[in-house]
Amino acid sequence: MTELVTHTLDTVGATVRYDVRSGLPDSGANGPALFLIGSPMDASGFLTLASHFTDRTVVTYDPRGTGRSIRTDGAAESMPEEHADDLRRVIEALGSGPVDVFASSGGAVNALDLVARHPELVRTLVAHEPPTAQVLPDREAALEVCADIHATYLRDGTGPAMAKFIAVAGRQGPFPADWADEPAPDPAAFGLPTEDDGSRDDPLLGQNIRGCTGYRPDFAALRAATTRIVVAAGKESQGEFPARAASAIADGLGTELTLFPSHHGGFLGGEFGQQGDPDAFAQTLREVLPPVGH
Known part of the structure; x- marks a missing residue:
């Protein structure tokens, strides 16, 4: 050892x-x-x-x-x-x-x-x-998507925000300009909580996502x-x-x-x-x- x-x-x-x-x-x-x-x-x-x-x-x-x-x-x-x-x-x-x-x-x-x-x-x-996201040709849409994940976390908690993050991380190809018109993913479909426990200390969704992707x-x-x-x-x-x-x-x-x-x-x-x-x-x-x- x-x-x-x-x-x-x-x-x-x-x-x-x-x-x-x-x-x-x-x-x-x-x-x-x-x-x-x-x-x-x-x-x-x-x-x-x-x-x-x-x-x-x-x-x-x-x-x-x-x-x-x-x-x-x-x-x-x-x-x-x-x-x-x-x-x-x-x-x-x-x-x-x-x-x-x-x-x-x-x-x-x-x-x-x-x-x-x-x-x-x-x-x-x-x-x-x-x-x-700054290096991508679809940078503006990608930055908006990441900002939306952060805002979703602050507003609704871990489940809804993490469901969006998982969908974004695995998405193929550029983000379209009309990404906001797409339906939000269901947290339950990813085995995530649907109730907000009130915590806002997640290091990914709260602390790092905007600084890193920006x-x-x-x-x-x-x-x-x-x-x-x-x-x-x-x-x-x-x-x-x-x-x-x-x-x-x-x-x-x-x-x-x-x-x-x-x-x-x-x-x-x-x-x-x-x-x-x-x-x-x-x-x-x-x-x-x-x-x-x-």
């Missing part, structure tokens, strides 16, 4: 907790630490993926307002720039130099901002399906960065919002989109009741990252 040590770090407006798994002593572990990040998914979503990299020091963390990391400023929403600054502080606290980063979903958006501002901290970034990558800074950036999407995700955004970002960087096995959660091995293809996913990630020791 690899040794896991949890650390606490006070940042601007938050207390962040992160975990460091040291490589197995007999594995010859060396090279940069491997940072696995998501958002709003916390460190618990990377248990399976981390288990494939016992030859590396692996770092996972809970983004502010999620899991064990709490916001101390009382803010209702988090911006990618805030998450990126938290990541900067964690990497600097490690004190081991530049890291390799695998970042998925909102974590990929946050990592793109980190690299744009601090490329010296990241050797290689694998940005997996960053769901920013983020505009700094392509000039990213193209000039010393960081090697690999933009990735799942083979089964083609045509879906996050994969379309990934393709547009790859185009903006002048690189090819790298396809990974499975879908948006392809690295999951049963976490949160979701199953991807974690063995094949980890193998592809290992092939994309520079060899350990280089």
Whole structure:
């Protein structure tokens, strides 16, 4: 078993907790630490993926307002720039130099901002399906759809908002201008609650959705960065919002989109009741990252 040590770090407006798994002593572990990040998914979503990299020091963390990391400023929403600054502080606290980063979903958006501002901290970034609507040709409709999910959550609670989110996340192709005329999905059809429990602390629907999807990558800074950036999407995700955004970002960087096995959660091995293809996913990630020791 690899040794896991949890650390606490006070940042601007938050207390962040992160975990460091040291490589197995007999594995010859060396090279940069491997940072696995998501958002709003916390460190618990990377248990399976981390288990494939016992030859590396692996770092996972809970983004502010999620899991064990709490916001101390009382803010209702988090911006990618805030998450990126938290990541900067964690990497600097490690004190081991530049890291390799695998970042998925909102974590990929946050990592793109980190690299744009601090490329010296990241050797290689694998940005997996960053769901920013700003890069899409149907950006105005996509942004309105995401704003509507947030408004639905504030008005009606988790069930109706999450039903809309699930429908949006799996939708194929661009959002039409008349999307608002479409009937709202039934929460019960997704096994979601139809009654509002009054809570408004969901990190996805309340805290992160507008900041994440509204983020505009700094392509000039990213193209000039010393960081090697690999933009990735799942083979089964083609045509879906996050994969379309990934393709547009790859185009903006002048690189090819790298396809990974499975879908948006392809690295999951049963976490949160979701199953991807974690063995094949980890193998592809290992092939994309520079060899350990280089």
